[in-house]
Amino acid sequence: MELTGEFEFGHEDRSRIYDHVERHGSIDPKRLRKALDIDPRGFGHHVAILKRDGVVEEVDGELRIAFEDADEEEFRADGVDCTIRQARQEDLTGLVGAIRDVAEEGTYIEAETVADVIDHEEVLLRHNELESRIFFVATVNDDVVGWVHLDVPEVGKLAHTAELTVGVLDEYRGRGIGNRLLDRGVDWADENGYEKIYNSIPATNQTAVDFLESNEWETEAVREDHYKVDGRYVDEVMLARRL
CATH class of the missing domain: 1.10.10.10 (Winged helix-like DNA-binding domain superfamily/Winged helix DNA-binding domain)
Structure with a gap:
């Protein structure tokens, strides 16, 4: 669907x-x-x-x-057999754990919020009059090691946009998994008619900003002192990509 x-x-x-x-x-x-x-x-x-x-x-x-389930993608990533596929309800616990592990450094507030929401609701996929959300996961030996998530408002004036978060556990970075996850999320948004995807990241997470910019994302705005992390005010970098 x-x-x-x-x-x-x-x-x-x-x-x-x-x-x-x-x-x-x-x-x-x-x-x-x-x-x-x-x-x-x-x-x-x-x-x-x-x-x-x-x-x-x-x-x-x-x-x-029943979301339309894209084909699974299997590949070898620097000596590790990895699969990227659409997330299933039974992935919820592992997915929440992976997101929290990535976000615990305080450098990915939006992802931490996503984890809080799905952990509270105990539902991964949503599609109703107000919102839709979908996840794709990267797994190694059936364990979730990374994700890409898209949250889509169903409100008419925003229905052409989608918010994206993406992340990979530290021990699996540098193997190209993050790029493949990001590509899967971008492709899904494009195939479903969305015109723009965006992400918000604390300015202290320069690695994530560089990663998105290397994948054709552009910084649209910076909100000063938007976050407060460990007692310090941190700017928010708002990045987007038009499809």
């Missing part, structure tokens, strides 16, 4: 099913039917239509939102 911003399902119960799955990330169909108090025959009919239309899917016995 591509992100379109359209949420008309032709029947109130189908809308209720979608909304419940979207809020919970992944849920057993029996629990969902009981929670919504829909008769079994009608519930089965509506779920079948949502599956047919590519809106929801059933994985390991649970329903989840």
